[in-house]
Amino acid sequence: MSKKEAWEVEYEKKQKELAVGISKLSNEQIESIDKTIKHLFSILNNISEVYDIDLADVRKLQDIAWELNHKFQYEKRHKSK
Numbered sequence: 001m002s003k004k005e006a007w008e009v010e011y012e013k014k015q016k017e018l019a020v021g022i023s024k025l026s027n028e029q030i031e032s033i034d035k036t037i038k039h040l041f042s043i044l045n046n047i048s049e050v051y052d053i054d055l056a057d058v059r060k061l062q063d064i065a066w067e068l069n070h071k072f073q074y075e076k077r078h079k080s081k
Helices: 007-023 025-049 055-071 074-077
Strands: none
Touching: 025 055
């Protein structure tokens, strides 16, 4: 086995840190992230295909933005700064 390059070592270190961080999330937080990613890619796909976004897509974005806000206490963390 050859010696790993510095970037490979750094990449593996970041991947382990990411896995630890994700393991500390609640199921609700993980579901919110998954839902956000799914809808973001769906909406981006709609935009790139037809350069059109309908109000239902905007509503989905608004709903998941608020869900993330609540699950991660975004406003609370940023108001105190």
